Amino acid sequence: MTKFPKAWSAFLLSLLLLAALPHLTGAAGLFKDMKTDNWAYPAVKWAVTEGIVEGYSSGRFGPQRELTESEFLTMLLRYDCTIDSQMPSTQASANYQYAKSKHLPLEGYTNAKHRHEPITRGEVASIVAAFEGKDLSEPHAIQYLYVQDISGGFTGKKDYADYGADRSLTRGEAAAFLHRLSKRGHCQFIGLQTPAKGQDDDQYPLPLNFMGDEVVYFPEPEKENPPASLPKPHDPRLESVDIEKDTLIANGKDSTFITLTLKDCYGNPIDYEHSMAFQASSVKGGSFIGEEDWYWEEVYPTQGGSSSKQVVTQTDGPELTVEVKAPALKRATQDTISFRVLKYDDSQMNLSCYEKPVTVAIHYVPQAELQVEASDDAIAADGTSTTRLTATIVRPGGQVITNYNGWVRFGSAQGAKLSNKDVRFVNGVASTTVTSPSSSHSLKDELYAQIIEPDPRYHKEMAGVVNKTHRTEIVYETGFRTDNSCPRDELEAAFVIDASSSMKRNDAERLRVSKTQEMMTALNAPTNIAAEFTSRGRLLGGPDRVPVVKPTIHYARQAGGTNIANGLEKAFDEFSGSSQKIAILLTDGKSNERQVQKMIQRAKNERIQIYTIGLGDKSKLNETLLKSIAQETGGSYYHTEENIDLQAAYQSILNDVSCGIPYPSCPQAHYVFSSPMIETSGDSFSMNTYVNDDCGQITKVMVRFKADSGFIDYELIPRGQSYFALKRETYEIDQLDLSQQATFLAYNKDGQLIGQRSFIYKIK
Incomplete structure (x- = not known):
C-alpha cells in the first residue's frame, strides 16, 4: 500500500476544517498581525498546523519579515517527509550537512555569513527545483515554478521580471511556496546526484520574451564590418516611419515590414476611408511579400503589374505598408526602397508631392545560419497531430553545408513531444517530428534547435552559429465547440471582414480568413453572407448555405483603406426581412464615425445584432466606436491583441448565439x-x-x-x-x-x- 504523504493529508484536512468555518471577511486569525482575509493566511495556517513554522512569542507571525537562507532551509527540511520533520531549527550545521549530501544549491556551505542573510526569491527557485530533483539555473527554475503552478508571479505575466528574482523572500511567501508544493501531493526530498550546474535547463526552456529581450526569428546579423547604419530619413511629408528591422540576413528568407504614415502635401492628416496606389521598388534585389499581383494587374494594367523588385500597393488611409524580403547575397549591401504615388483622387486631397519618391534605406548582410523551420505553421492541438521540424546549416549567402558532421538538439517551449531530441546532420539537415500537445485552447509554441556537437572543420566559419539557440514559431489550434442539437432554422449570419492593407502586418497568416470559415461551419446557420471592406464594400458570397458561401471568404484581400460602414451596408442589403439576423464585424483599424452611426441606426431598425472584434494594437483601433456598434445593437465587443486569439473571440460569440437565442441576462x-x-x-x-x-x-x-x-x-x-x-x-x-x-x-x-x-x- 502506498503511503499518502503526511503534508498532503494535512492539507486535505485543513480544507475540511476551513470549509466548516463560517466566512468572516477580515476576522481575527491565529496571529495578531494576520487577519483571515490576508492573502497568505491559508498557507501560514497550514504551515503552522504542520509544524513547519512558528509564530513569535508576542503573538505575531511577521508575514512581511525577510527570511534568511538558514531559516528557509529549516522550513524546507521540516516539510520533507523522508526525514524527521521535527528536527530542531537550532541544528543549522546538521541541516546544511544533510542538504549538501543532496546537492541543494546553497551559498551557506562555503560562506557562513550568507546563512544569516536574506535569501532571494531567485535563489529559492533553484533550491525548490533541486528539492524536487531538477538541476536548473535560476531563469529555468523560475519557469519550472510557473509550469508547476508553484508560483504565478506578481501580476500573472509569468516572465522573469514578474517573478521578482532579486527580491528577498518573506515568511508569508515561504509558507505559500511550501503550501503550493503540498498541493501537488508529494513531499519527498529528491535532491540532485551531482552539484547543481543547470543540466536540466533544456527540460524547461524559456518562453518567448521571458527575459524581456526582443524575439527574432533569424539570428542577428554579425557585427563584423557591417555597412554604416543610416538614420531613418527625415521627410516632412511623413508623419512617421516604422521599420520592423532595418538590417536583414541576406539569405533569401529574412524579411521586414515597413510602414509609412503619410500626410497630404499641405501637412494635413489623411482619413482612413481614402486609399492611394503607390509603386514600391527595390534597387538591390529585395522582393515584396503578400502583394496581390492578380488584383493590381486588372486595376493598373499600364503599370505592368509587379515584379520581385517592384510592386503596386495601396494605402490603408494614411498608412502604406509593405513586407520586404532580403535577396540571397554573398556580400553586404545597402538597399533603397522607394515609394512613388501612382493614383489618387486629387479632388479630395493633394498628393502631388509624392510624385517624387519617398525612400527608406535597409541593409542586407550575409551570415552563417542554422535555419529552423516547421513544415506546418499550425496543427491541431489534439495530442496526435504532427509536423516536421528541420534545422539546416548554411554558409553566408544561403548555401547548405552538405558534409557538415555534427549534432543538433531540438526542443519545444510548450513541452511538445519530439520523436528524437538529439539528431545528427545528414547532408546539412537534421530533422525530427513534433507531436502537438493536447489543449482546450490555442497555443503558440517556440520550437528551437542548438548545435551541441559542432564540426571542428567549420569552427571559424560557423562560430556565430554554435552556442546559440535558433527558433521558429508554430500554433496549436483547437476546433470550435458547439451544441449541434440546437436548431438554427431561422438564423441569418453575416461575416464582415476587414480587407485593408494594414492586415498584411496584423494578420500575415490570414487567420481572419481561416477562422471565419471555421466559425461559419460551427455556427451552421441556414443563411450566410460574406462581405469584405477596404475603401469600398464588396460582397464575397451569399446569401446561401455554408458550403456555398464558405469558399468565397478565401478571396478576402488585404489592399486599401478602412470603410466599415460600406462593408456593413453590403451585408445588410442581403438580409431578408423576417429571420433573426446577426452580423460579425472584424477590423484592425479606424473608420468614419458619421457613416458608421447610420449603419448602427439601420441595424437597430432592422433588428440586426452586431458583434465586433478589434484585432491588433489598441492604439490603432477606435474601440469606443466598436463598443458602441455592439452595445447599441445587442451584441458584444471583443479585443484580440494577436490573430491567434481570434479563435477565442469567435468561440465566445458562438456561445452567445446559443441555438439562435442570445443570453441577454443571467436569470439562473x-x-x-x-x-x-x-x-x-x-x-x-x-x-x-x-x-x-x-x-x-x-x-x-x-x-x-x-x-x-x-x-x-x-x-x-x-x-x-x-x-x-x-x-x-x-x-x-x-x-x-x-x-x-x-x-x-x-x-x-x-x-x-x-x-x-x-x-x-x-x-x-
Missing part, C-alpha cells in the same frame, strides 16, 4: 457557464469553461469535486475572452479518488458566489 445560476467541460486524455486532466459576462464581473472560477475526505477545489486560470481553464496530471486526480460529479462555481470581485453548475463527467 447555471447560465453563468457556457460549454463547461472536464476532459481526460492520456496523462492529463483538463477543466475549462466559458462564462457569460452578462452575469457580472466574474473574477474567479472553481471546480469542486467530492472525495472520501471531503471537498476538493481547483481554481481555474483566466485565459482571456471569458475563458477559464486548468490542466492537472491524471495521477494527482487518481490519488484523490474523486467522485465523477463536478460543480463549477463562479465568484465576483467581492468574493460572492454568483453561479454554479453541476454535471457528471466521464473518464475516457
